Amino acid sequence: MAGATDVGGLPQAATLALEDVSANFAALGITLATSTVVYTNGETPEITDFKLEGLAILNQNTVAISNDNDFSQGLPERVTSKLWVIRLSDVLDR
DSSP: OTTOOOOTTSGGGGSSGGGOTTSOTTTTTOOOOOOOOOOOGGGOTTOOOOOEEEEEEEETTEEEEEEOOGGGTTOSSOOOOOEEEEEOSSOOOO
């Protein structure tokens, strides 16, 4: 997060404007946080639910992810909420 702009005090923070991935953040004077892919769904073929919404970093090597079942609304069958704990192949940077 070092070097990223703290958008909390910006007027756009009170809107959904910063949720727009097509926004020109540089033109807004916003520096984005850098990111590195540390996990892909292909690494855990046993996880077949790809409506993943929850993430918790447990330590530098382990994360927990959970699915979102939308309370089974609008789904043909009941979807159970699940939690997976995944050991990462790379250590997360601090």
